[in-house]
Amino acid sequence: MDIEIIEMAERKAKFILRNSSPAMANALRRTLLSDIPKMAIDKVEFHLGPIMYDDKEYESVTPLFDEIIAHRLGMVPVPTDLNLFCPQSECVCGGEGCPNCTIMYSLNKIGPCTVLSGDLEPLGNPDLRVKDEFIPIVELTDGQAVLIYATAVMGTAKKHVKWQVANGVGYKYLPQIAIDEGMESDEEVLECAAICPKKVFEVEDGKLVIKNPLDCSLCRACTDHLGERGGITVKGDDKNFFFKFETDGSLTAQQALDKAVEILADEAKDFKAQLEQL
Ligand SMILES: [Zn+2]
Structure with missing residues (x-):
């Protein structure tokens, strides 16, 4: 099993999983979706009663x-350093909460204003400030205020979607497209350039050429158009898979992929050990 990176941006990845199987591709998809740990706010304490600010009294x-x-x-996606934090259940503090397993935020705003995710102030390390600063939380009118203490802990999306790192995780069988020899200039074959909804083909010097094979969604609009006379062959390769996913920013796409592969490898080892015991 090899991974060939096509595009690796901060929050977005495209890659080809080579020499694998549909079962492994699906295992990787499910691991990306639900097994990667991240920090998310899990406990929120609201201040009750009046809040004084510049000799003015605000209602909470x-x-x-x-x-x-x-x-x-x-x-709200909370930046997560997987080397720094651990789940509370595995922490040396025994789950009471300490800087190894929790991030504390305060949120202190007076109206009129829109409270945004960027108003969450980390207590301690300023690197833990949320990266998406403009997610609206609530609108305050004059005389209203909020004073909140929020605690983020580590979890996975198996328990709640707020701990889901990767989204839009999808893969397809790697398209294998071939134009039959001698058919490149055939009139009906040339028409496929316009028929293909994904613009896989282009006409160059009166010949059909394959320009964007990875864009092919295996819809078979081209082969349906040509019917029995043929000219183009389109197949999905069940050993190679084209993957795409994005992250919410708590981890980079590279960190999420590395962690997913690590988790899969650990699970495979664990499974093997259990099999050997039988
Ligand atoms: Zn702890």
Whole structure:
């Protein structure tokens, strides 16, 4: 099994999984979706009662229920350093909460304003400031205020989607496209350049050429158009897979892929050990 990177951006990856199987491709997809750990806000404490600011008294009320604000804060991507943090259940503190397993944030705003994710202030390390600063949380009118303490802990998407690092994870069988010899200039074959919805083909010097084979969605619009006379062959390769996914920014795409492969390898080792015991 090899991974050939096509595109690796901060939050977006495209790669080809080579010499693998449909089962392994699906295992990698599921690992990316639900097994990569990350930090997310899991506990939110709201200050109740009046809040004083510059000799003015503000009410600690908002137009939204506290539960909705807590839920929105939970969904804010929190930057995660997998070398720094561990799940509370495995922490030396025994789950009580310490800098190894929790990140504390404060949120202190007075109206009128829109409270944004960027208003979350990490207590301690300023590197833990959330990267997406403009996610709206709640709108405050004059005289309203919020004072919130939020705690982020590590988890995986098996428990809640707020711990999901990768999204839009998808793969397809790697398209194998071939134009039959001598058919490149055939009139109906040339028409396929316009028929293909993914613009896989182009006409160059009166001949059909394959320009963007990875864009092919195996819809077979070209082979259906040609019917029995043929001219183009399109197949999905069940040993090589074209993968795409994005992350929410808590980890980079490279970190997410590395972690997913590491988790899969560990699970395979564990499975082998269990088999040997039988
Ligand atoms: Zn701890």
